[in-house]
Amino acid sequence: MSIRKAGALILFLLVGAVYAQQKQITLEEIYDGTFRMQYLDRLHSMNNGKEYAVLNTDRNTGTKTLDVYSYKTGDKVSTLINSGEIEGLDYFIGYTLSDDESKALLSTNLRSIYRRSSLGVYYVYDLDSKKLTKVADEAIQEPTFSPDASKVAYGLNNNLFVKDLKTGTTTQVTIDGAKNKIINGITDWVYEEEFAFVRAFDWNADGTKLAYIRFDETEVPEFSMDVFGKELYPSQDVFKYPKAGETNATVSLHIYDLEDQNTKEVDLSGFQNYYIPRLEWTPDADVLAVQTTNRKQNDVNLLFVDGASAKAKLILSDTDDAYVDITDNLTFLDENEFLWTSEKDGWNHIYHYDQDGKLINQVTKGPWEVTSYYGYDAKNKRVFYQSSENGSINRGVYSVKLNGSDKKALSADSGTNSANFSTDFTYYINSFSDASTPYVFTLHSAKDGKLIRKIKDNQALKDQFSEYVISEKEFFTLSINGEELNAYMIKPKDFDASKKYPVFMTQYSGPGSQSVANSWGGGNDYWFQMLAQDGYIIVCVDPRGTGLKGRDFKKMTQNELGKYEVEDQIAAAQALGQRPYIDADRIGIWGWSYGGFMASNCIFQGADTFKMAIAVAPVTSWRFYDTIYTERYMTTPQENASGYDENSPISHVDKLKGKYLLVHGSADDNVHVQNTMRLIEALVQANKQFDWAIYPDKNHGIYGGNTRLHLYTKMTNFIKDNL
Template identity: 70%
Template sequence: MQASTTLLLLFLTAVSTLTAQQKDITLEAIWGGEFRAQRLDALHSLNNGKEYSVLNRGRNGATIDVYDYKSGKKVRTLVNSNNLPEVDQLLSCEFSADENKMLLATRLKQIYRRSSLGTYYVYNVASKKLTKVSEEQIQEPYFSKDGNKIAYGKDNNLFIKDLKTGETFQITSDGKKNSIINGITDWVYEEEFAFVRAFDWNKAGNKLAYIKFDETEVPRFAMDLYGQELYPTQDVFKYPKAGEPNSKVSLHIYNVDSGETQKIDLDAYNSYYIPRIKWTEDQDVLSAQLTNRHQNTVDLVFVNAQDNTAQLILQEKDDAYVDITDNLTFLNDNSFIWTSEKDGWNHIYHYDKTGKLINQITKGDWEVTNYYGFDQNTGRIYYQSTENGSINRDVYSILRSGKNKVRLSDRTGTNSADFSADFTYYINTFHNTETPYLFTLNRAKDGKLIRVIEDNEELKNKVDTYVMSPKEFSTISVNGYDLNMYLIKPRDFDPNKEYPLFMYQYSGPGSQNVSNSWYGSNDYWHEMLANTQDIIIACVDGRGTGFKGRDFKKMTQKELGKYEVEDQIAAAQKLSERPYIDASKTGIWGWSYGGFMSSNCLFQGADTFEMAIAVAPVTSWRFYDSIYTERYMTTPQENPSGYDENSPISHVNKLKGDYLLVHGSADDNVHVQNTMRLIEALVQANKQFDWAIYPDKNHGIYGGNTRLHLYTKMTNFIKENL
């Protein structure tokens, strides 16, 4: 026997022995927390630039601890919940600007995706005194810049608590459920513009700007809640579907000293929506980002709070839509940083305070994916981008002039950063398909590693005891585009065998599923399917997904579900040409937009797909909310064919394969109405299918054993039909 043959046999024996010692992933392990990673919770860089705080939770309570950046040693404990009997469960914390006070949250009650009601306390760091903000549960309490006042929302009105006198005064009185909301966003703003606190303090703490929402004319949506009582209840809230009336919004500034409120006249601008307000470095100048109903024009307006006049500073236009971000940053001279896709890729721009372009800071056929900040001392800007490939993320710094760029991260995968207050250090979070979350302290000047904070080695060792297959990244050329893709093959893959193909995707505008990142719950499930059911998993990011330039992302405009479905069908057909793929066994699944897609693929690609699973799908964009849908589709009145021709409901007659349809009955986002209307269409087309409704579960379909039950159902459906 030749030496090379001996070595090969020894290697194969070692691999088979290792595999024999490894366990198969189970649904109980996935949903029982077996693969939970360690994180840095409520990370906050202290003003001194030398220390940071973290919220540490344990079985015996929670602490807010301060650590030294350089040494990593715990310096002190700011808060110990065991010493605060009033705070029965410390859930979050926020510092005042001077860090002398902390806002502690407990007894939080979720409202919608981002909003909650809670009981809040102000903790004085020096005196260790605890002050309850309100006897009632409140929303979005927020320190004034001097830390002496807190503004918050309650019962659709705004209140201010003076922490020096203890006095609380109400600054609006017209708030009414399902009618008027002051300073807190309505449902659709919260979901689609991604913010809840619609008020902001100026630098001096003597003015509070806020948005008022008049949702009187917005149609009501009612959800039955079955609960545990004899009679169900209803949750009734205002939900503007595509083409329906939205809240009428107005901008107001309250003067603390005079007690007067002024409404700002924005009629001269595109002010159908007000998706952002933010005070500049000038205590009398407020910025407001305004947009029209189509969201293809954004006006950046500066409001002079002395005479309450507004001036257009910058206008951004796009043939499709303009994304709203949180990247607007004001420098000391009130010049500002702005990000834009106007050259075809998302990049950083610097404007003076009058809106005159100083320069474009970043350039290239890649995307800036996060803006971290500007160091006033060194003149360097810190950001995250796709310069190392669209499936990867790296951290960079660059001078405001656009020169002397430095790549700070050195590992290929997903890197993100949290900088110290003085930009001396940053905590880098790195992960890829082979490495769980790795937290390191690095020098901001050059990225040099100082120390490892958390390496999740315990999780890595645990994962190594399970049978896992690597994600194989590549591209697939379909419909004239090279699309990002990964495959997961069974661990004992045999190229001479034929395997079923099971595709996973989301496909929504600007989204990404194919990324060089650590595993989420669905990834573990896909690994389980690949290695226990001998299935090949494929994921393809088609046209309309993100991080490959403006044109690639926005080509699905007015036709959601057309090009994305074409790409998934074409990718499935091309993969089925491979000798190890069984072309007669092709499935696809997705959640939300992905459920819309999987339904369409099965119906419209009946000769390509044999089965599909759709969880919480949109089944017609006519049923979905105004801001999201109209951003990409305009209104149903303007674009009826775009809405109907790409709706799964319009293609039920084509169904041939096996179909599982799942929804939560209390989904406030994608209403169960979507599934019920599709069910009725399928029934009238005399099409057989399987379906499940999870009572009182929202868009996430979770709680107790719900996820375990759902994934067991989906696993069994795959076993039986693929």
């Protein structure tokens, strides 16, 4: 044996020995908290701009403390709240400080309603007097301090109430609230899910008025779900859910004057007013800003409403041939000048307008996307934002002058950077992660991005991971259907290019989404590492219609959800199958929700490409899904029947050849189990064999107790048996 060969053999044996000594990730570890991450929980910048508050939990005693730290030194300055020292309160879950930081709203006994909404028992805690006041005896929704912290407005039984903290009296603002009929100040199901907000009321700057949206759901069709529970007879949950093409709630805008206790309705008849997706008072106590849009959601109006007369004026109209995204980026400057984000030049950017809606200038520009807007420093006239200008799979933090000049890269290392700025924009806390680095929290100067100190780095988790068999996540692009699609691959740690491996493709593929991102992945990434340990190559491809590559790339799937994305996933699988180390006869695909819709379509329409597929909680026909989301991308079924039906998995069941697992939660209020049941019936009538599982009383997330462990064990076994 030559010396070179002997050396190579020794190296191989050493590598093999090290590999053998490393641990294998297990499903039990993924879901029992073994890989727990450290975060800064409920981070809040204090008004002085020098300190920040973080909610801490003592895991031994269960005590919650709201502790204040110095930005500059990191030292703890004080403890604002200690649940162990509050008489009459054993614990609290979350907090909200009043604008003047004199009081805190503490939440207890929270019970989830839908994705973002909850009912809870709330207390006001006076930080000076240490006095504790219960807001209401019942479980309430969205309690919110008035600007001077003298009152709290909240929702209860579909009505709005205001509690005066000085007198202890409670005033009922609305009286017509009724379940499945009228909602005042709290969004209905579809607004909550698709416009991403729950509190549909807002205080004006001096606390004299409340603006709120009223939802009349009377004509909205009802959806019912059986709740099996533990009793002899099941119960039923009935709620209003407008499916594509059906009737939505009729919305109206109102202003309540606390002094004279009168309510005025705002006349919106002269504007696009089918939806009211945002409302907020400007810094001027007499001017309410409201965003409205048409049913197609391709014409968004920004209105200014006079608080006294309740008369509305059109300030800005943002239009698009496809749709206009609703965001929370609207920011008011002096004299009600404002900043607004728009895709009107083909990429999402920041624009500066005067109080009459006249464009002053485009603040950011370039072939990249502003992904988060952080705020405006009025003293230095600088705008802070996050963008993809350091690469579409990365995120960097930047600042720029209001006039668009003097741009600075503050935190733009390859990976994902996200910032939380101090109130006066002196500092920011940056959270950084990449595909191999769990979250690192560092303090920086907002002036130039200079590192001041490290706060938390999750080094313990990184060290823990070094004991396991972990493979690198490799990023690359695939030339598919005229586009360069972002992708990543995870190979087995002992990958041998002379062998052939099965491929398990993961994807979501929904409009504007991104699955291929240079960030720490969490739960599913641990699962993918576990599958790589077992000899699978994991691949993810973001197809046409996903985000961060400009308006045209994202919106090309308009009216055809499931057409181009499916073409791209099938073509990507076929291209991967050409690689010498990939077994083209052993390619599988999976996805959840939109990803389940895609996985189903791929195994049906790509029957000769995919050997197996798993679909969890899939949409199987967009006719079954809600109005706001579906019509944004597809218009109505009445207008676009072919787009709905030709791209529905139900229309392609006769093509199934491979192994298919279909999973759903029976209490999924979002993507109803009806989707799966209708697909099951179609597969049965086509005499196609497949596997399926229903998780009783589980929602769209399919979790609780051992549910996730059971689900991922089932999916893992299905992969091993069929791929």
